[in-house]
Amino acid sequence: MHAVDGVTFDVDEGKTFGLVGESGCGKTTTGRVVLRLVEATAGQVTFMGRSVFELDRDELRQLRSQMQIVFQDPFASLNPRRRVRQILSDPFRIHSRFAEKEIEEEVMTLLDLVGLTPASLYVDRYPHEFSGGQRQRIAIARALAVKPKLVVADEPVSSLDISVRAQILNLMKKLQRELKLTYLFITHDLAVVRSLCNRVAVMYLGEIVELANTGDIFQDPRHPYTEALLSAMPIPDPETARHRIQIILVGDVPSPITLPSGCRFNTRCPMKSGVCMSRKPEMKQVGPSHFVSCHLRT
Numbered sequence: 552m553h554a555v556d557g558v559t560f561d562v563d564e565g566k567t568f569g570l571v572g573e574s575g576c577g578k579t580t581t582g583r584v585v586l587r588l589v590e591a592t593a594g595q596v597t598f599m600g601r602s603v604f605e606l607d608r609d610e611l612r613q614l615r616s617q618m619q620i621v622f623q624d625p626f627a628s629l630n631p632r633r634r635v636r637q638i639l640s641d642p643f644r645i646h647s648r649f650a651e652k653e654i655e656e657e658v659m660t661l662l663d664l665v666g667l668t669p670a671s672l673y674v675d676r677y678p679h680e681f682s683g684g685q686r687q688r689i690a691i692a693r694a695l696a697v698k699p700k701l702v703v704a705d706e707p708v709s710s711l712d713i714s715v716r717a718q719i720l721n722l723m724k725k726l727q728r729e730l731k732l733t734y735l736f737i738t739h740d741l742a743v744v745r746s747l748c749n750r751v752a753v754m755y756l757g758e759i760v761e762l763a764n765t766g767d768i769f770q771d772p773r774h775p776y777t778e779a780l781l782s783a784m785p786i787p788d789p790e791t792a793r794h795r796i797q798i799i800l801v802g803d804v805p806s807p808i809t810l811p812s813g814c815r816f817n818t819r820c821p822m823k824s825g826v827c828m829s830r831k832p833e834m835k836q837v838g839p840s841h842f843v844s845c846h847l848r849t
Contacts, residue, residue, distance in 0.1 A: 552808050554580045556757045562701070567727070567734040569748035569765070571741065571780070575804065577757040578737045579623075582703040585735060586618050587611065598701065616646050619694035623706040625686035629678040635662070635689055636674045642696035661692040666722060684715035688722065695726065703735045708743065720747060741784045745769060750840075753777045756815045757807060759834070763841040773843040775820050814846065822847055 555577040562568040570578045583589040585596050587603050596603040598618060606614060622628035629638060639658045643649050649657055662670035665688040678686055687707060694702055704723070708716040720743065726732060736748055744751055744765060751768045753761040753776065761774040772778045779798040786792040800819045805811050811818050817827040826846045834844045 554757055554807065555584065558752075558754070558757075558759050560752050560759065560762060562733055562735055563749070564700070564733050565727075565731055566749040567736050567747050569744045569751040570735065570737045570754060571739065571744055571751055572754035573739060573804065575807075576754040578739075578754055579705055581754075582620070582705050582735055582737050586620055586703055588620070612646075616648075616697040617699050618701045618703070619697065619699040620703040620705060621687070621690050621694050621707045624710055625683065625690045626678060628690055629686060629693075631678055634675050634677055638678075638689065639693055639696060642693060646697050648697060657696070661696055662689075664695065664726070665689070665692045667692075682715070683711050684719060687711065687719055691719075691722070691726070695730070698730070699732070701733045701735065703737070705737045706739070709738065709740065716743075723747065741769075741780060753780070756804060756810070758815060758844065760816065760844045761842070762834070763838070767838065767841050771838070771841075773837055773841070773848045774816075774845050775822050775847075776816050814844075 558577070558581055560568065570581060572578050580589060584591050584594075585598075585603070587596070591604060594604075598614065601614070603611075603614065636655075636658055639661055640654050643654045643657060658674060659670040662668070662673055667673045667685065667688055673681075673685075678689070681689065691707075707723075708719050711719060723734070724747065727734065734747070736744075738744060748765050751763060751765050752759045753768070753774065755776050761768070761772070761777045763773075768777065769781065772781055775798075779800050782796065782798040786795065798821065800821075802819045805815070805818055811828075813829050814820070814823070814827045814832050817823045820827065824847065830846070832844045832846045834842050837843050837848060
């Protein structure tokens with residue numbers, strides 16, 4: 552089984568690249584392969600001119616300070632037996648970034664940076680003593696401790712309430728402006744994509760089916776799967792929502808072990824034709840910086 556198959560994209564420095572798709576499509580695996588948390592069986596990841604897969608253990612550790620991740624569930628990603636002081640001190644010690652007497656000051660600075668102020672109220676608490684949004688702020692602080700250039704955000708707001716979600720997204724935007732961060736943002740929420748991302752790749756069953764700038768994805772979706780995702784997106788205006796044509800996909804996602812022949816989306820596509828069943832589509836350019844993998848869209 553290939554969890555991620557033929558996925559190719561570039562992430563521009565200082566920008567946010569979104570990976571969108573339903574659960575199980577390969578988004579998280581893609582993000583982990585980029586960081587080499589999962590070893591790839593083939594392919595290449597290049598970060599600032601260096602091939603990530605060719606680095607030895609010592610070189611990879613050095614590169615880790617430039618590439619960090621914020622996991623989906625902050626309660627699971629933070630050690631419940633360690634206080635915030637210890638959690639945020641570890642990156643400095645692992646990467647030998649400051650003397651012991653300076654680490655305390657850096658930990659306090661990190662808490663202030665992510666909005667947990669005054670830091671003295673939070674630094675000696677355990678993760679279970681925080682709300683979900685506060686735990687995610689701590690996870691973000693840990694990722695930023697070593698001053699990375701790239702942050703892989705794996706659905707960092709999916710487990711949070713709507714109001715808290717907005718706060719975390721605003722925090723990430725603020726940090727991106729101040730620290731010149733580059734994000735690889737993994738999500739299934741198109742509203743988050745529209746708010747945060749500059750460029751988007753839509754994934755289905757391990758492949759990218761559409762790749763474009765965010766505005767093009769929302770204004771001129773070309774792949775039937777992208778159209779279905781957008782039609783399921785909630786609209787805050789009841790009158791507009793009432794007259795919208797909603798595309799309802801029939802059937803389940805095929806097993807990644809026994810893939811359908813031809814286009815992988817043909818078992819659910821409302822537009823499929825004979826060629827979709829027999830021949831796999833190639834990624835074609837349909838506009839400036841807009842690519843789609845579909846026989847019927849040119």
